[in-house]
Amino acid sequence: MAMALRVVVPPHPLIAHWLGVLRDRHTPPALYATATAELGRWLTYEALRDWLPHRRLVLDTHLGPCEADLVDPAIPLLALPQLTAGLGLWQGAQTVIPAAQVRHLWDHGGVLTGLDGPIESRCGVLVFTAELADGTSLIQLLDQLATRGVSGDRLRVVTALASGPGLKAVGERHGALTLYTAGIDPDLNEPGQIVPGIGPVAERLFGGTVVATP
Secondary structure, three states, rough: OOOEEEEEOOOOOHHHHHHHHHOOOHHHHHHHHHHHHHHHHHHHHHHHOOOOOOOEEEEEEEOOOOEEEOOOOOOEEEEEOOOOOOOHHHHHHOOOOOEEEEOOEEEEEEEEEEOOOOOOOOOOOEEEEEEEOOOOOHHHHHHHHHHHOOOOEEEEEEEEEHHHHHHHHHHHOOOOEEEEOOOEEEEOOOOEEEEEOOOHHHHHHHHOOOOOOO
């Protein structure tokens, strides 16, 4: 039976606010970077809500024993920001999961690099991609992760903005995926840009033209 892609747009006013800041063409680079980091922080918080492994322990407090739910350090987390623009989201997410392992991914001439090495079988994986346009780059990454046994509930994707066509393309190939985003725009224009979108992310995020080199 085919599985439906699960897309979560958290109904939080701060998430809506920071997405609006990204949409405004007059937002300066420094504020654009702040907005991207804030979305990374809030969307990661939401992505971890029913997913982060935890366990109940009995702690020794000043006034006696007390049960507490703590994050289980035995279950590792792996963050995969897609460079360069995915770094903006990861900078905010890092404040939520500071102990996560990190591998930076480059799309170099259509070839994805940076995913070398094994991924532990119990590891939870979070992908940070700045936006989901036509879905080509994300699908390539998800295909590679699937060959390493990473799919389904082990995997979450965080993106600032997604397009309807991109979600359709990803869902047709990776229906078991769960994706968190601040918003969904219905269309892509002829060059493949999300409409109305959030502008040229890497250029706005870093205040100028970004040259991607491995």
